[in-house]
Amino acid sequence: MSRVRADEEEYWHSSKFRAFTFDDEDDELSQLKESKRAVNSLRDIVDDEDDDLERVSWSGEPVGSISWSIKETASGSTSSLDGRDSSLQKGSSSYAALPKPASSYSLSSLFKGRNKLSSFQSLSDALTDTGVKNYAPELRRPKAEYKDYSSDWSPKDTVRRMQRGKVCSLERFRSLQDKLVLLDEAVAGHDGNVITAVLIFLKRTLRREILFRELEVRQVALCHLIHFLREMGEQKFLLDLLRFLDRTEEVALSQYREHLNIQDVEKRREFLKGCIGLPFSAEDTSHIQDHYTLLERQIIIEANDRQLEMAGQSELFRKYPRKASILNMPLVTTLFYSCFYHYTEAEGMFSSPTNLKKTFKIPDKQYVLTALAARAKLRAWGDVDALLTTKNWLGYTKKKAPIGFHRVVEILQRNNAPVQVLQEYVRLVEDVETRLNLATKYKCHDVVIETYRDLKDRIQLTAYKCKVERGSAEEEKINSILSNMVRNTYS
């Protein structure tokens, strides 16, 4: 499957003409070429010290940067490290060169008054070292300084201390009143980390109903708790909370999200089934229903096809072994699969394309596009023809393509359709210019010749003669048309 898709992508990305709005494109391109040429010619003059200029290893990591040295120390032994050390020092000095400001004003020039040298570095130092930490934290600080339980902090002070990264005991806040004051202080500080810390404390020490009730009037804190529960995967608690708040759609989505964590398909299907009744918006409900139905189908198809493939009886599966299982694939991919392996099945079968089309109300355009790609891949030109043929009630047949025949031609061409097949559809492209373009590109001589004939374009027709083989039927055709035209002009 995956290869099929990759092929398709490649196909769609291939372009037939260039179109970006460069004012004078040729000039632009030649300018690039020119500078390229100049660069190359200069190489001859100065070729040796090429790599010494910027102290950058091939991967581009500046020597001496952190990510570079990680690799180095991870692989190198200690002895080689010592040897490298001196070069590291050298390298770093060139690397730390000051970037020049783009605007005439720059942070470094702003810094003039205080520090004339290397102000840029000093800025970064100053910014990052906000008086708390250095690169190597003092790891051996006395315990007393680190943990501070000295009791009598007010809620405000407690929050402020926590904001500065100190550990504070919250256990002293016993009454509901105290706890809420603490929470409000934390919220007023806007530091999510502290808010979360207080919430964890409240969650542990308050009854659910009380916590929910109080949070309902504290939206900011509420959002933080929801985020916390979601991250921690406390699904049940989260759903209780959302239900309490009557946020039903969120409950539904949050529950639905859970299916992503279920690996077993049977269990996942069961779970999705349970999601159908959840209070989604009307539009989403139908999508969830479709999701369930699709997985249900895929399970049936997968079981069936795996057996078919293993038995080795089906020629189709033998010739084109499946690249991956169809489970959990999107609907359109499933449709492609079914058009590939189950095209001729009766509508009653779950795996038949027509059944899928009906069940999921797939639009005509999408269906034709997908079926066409699948049948062309199998080089089933007859199916392609049938797909694009409609019969009216008098029994006359007519070719119709909801996606436009130029698109049909592109898909067929991509699958290496023979010229005879291709030209039949090129002929049906309505826009004359597009038709001529496609016909010329894919060498559908008959179509080109006929189109020029209809346009009564002698000049182009004559010119086209050199594109066909000497002595071929096509050449003869051109000649006969040309002489006919002459006769018509004179008579």
Add this chain to the structure above:
Amino acid sequence: QAIVWDEYLTGPFGLIAQYSLLKEHEVEKMFTLKPGRLPPADVKNIIFFVRPKLELMDIITDNVLREDRGRSPQRDFHILFVPRRSLLCEQWLKEQGVLGSFIHREQYSLDLIPFDGDLLSMESEGAFKECYLESDQTSLYHAAKGLMTLQALYGTIPQIFGKGDCARHVANMMIRMKREFPGSQNSIFPVFDTLLLLDRNVDLLTPLATQLTYEGLIDEIYGIQNTYVKLPPEKFAPKKQGEGGKDLPTEPKKLQLNSAEELYAEIRDKNFNAVGSVLSKKAKIISAAFEERHHAKTVGEIKQFVSQLPHMQAARSSLANHTSIAELIKDITTSEDFFDNLTVEQEFMSGIDTDKVNNYIEDCIAQKHPLIKILRLVCLQSVCNSGLKQKVLDHYKREILQTYGYEHILTLNNLEKAGLLKPQTGGRNNYPTIRKTLRLWMDDVNEQNPNDISYVYSGYAPLSVRLAQLLARPGWRSIEEVLKMLPGPHFEERQQLPTGLQKKRQHGENRVTLVFFLGGVTYAEIAALRFLSQMEDGGTEYIIATTKLINGTTWIKSLMEKLEPAPF
């Protein structure tokens, strides 16, 4: 001691510290954080440098649990959270039963990291999602703290303007912090005249559009991370004579991009269509400079030539790199699909056919283009129409779910919550009024010699930057009506300065404004602000700060539901 790094952090840390510096602090070894047993190392202390993320806690738990208890000497574990200690994570570790194994748990507060001479970023990837989806304002708290630090260094900023709910919050926090720490009043002559706080959700449109500056396109196509970009190696193969086509490098080429490189500083903010001519001019200059050697006759002349050689070689290699990058980008910008995509974007932004199902988007879905591309376009259409008609929205949703999988309903829901994708309410579309009043769409755009910021998107002038521009002149009072249409309050605060520090402006002297984007900023917006700084009669210079450097793709990605379970 040994450090175990969260790989993501090595980027930002690389911008501020060198390995040699760490070595001075007795760091013996460094490893990348990954599941399994920790590599052997003859050290006493193992320090984990990590972001406060639960996935990472799981890996650490695994590391600790697999540690051989019998070994001697036993190793001690420490954990250092960047940028902030997280009780959520500690709670998690506690539930895994390993919290007790850590002797120290500390934080390394890293608020604003300098990215360039005029650019600071907090590199907090989740900021937008946290603020707008989860109502978690922690990142705003850090932004406010970062601004306090900045004021401690560069003086109190006398004027604060802002637009949006988050901007209001940050301003409130700053005022509160100032009140609570009266000692923070300093006697430094203020460098910044004005602080402008802007919510990303005031301008949801800009990041969705494809950036068309040189740097913006590099970011859109290859992704710039911590000023580094990884490029396909083919175009960078050293072509030496006589060994044609010998082993091509397969590792991506990694380059650092910042204004320290003269050439890059010159072209990074230009519209890509103007880059080619600069490169070719440079090529001629360098060629001419190298030609000089033929004219050098005297020893003195030769000596002078040689002394210039290193600089010339640097210029040459820089030119070679950017010519290659420009070629890579041109391959993409000249593709039919890029053109079609851009056409649709520009139609939406100029207000054409935003109220019906778009053919190109439908085709892209049918052809299974990457989902993020689809979401960017659909969201862009929604934003440019003040929400989609219910019928149109339902149609897109159905097609997306059928083609990419029903589970994406979760992502669509997130986008709806963030206001990026929504049904039109009240049947009113405000966008045309906003577009006209703020002149967001300019038909006569000059890409080569721009006279307006709209050059960065070849026609569309980023709303956020327009707001900054209009604030400087003639002031927001002139656009009150439009400001009311955009979400969130707009406000002005003043911070009193002691009389001695008040600036007496000389005539013609530029004002300096710090623009802080809460929720992320794109390279194209930065380019537009730099353009304003450089305008001759502009009168204002801009310094830019943000929670994260983003583009449409990384931004939408941050809002998508993680569908695969964590690899661990």
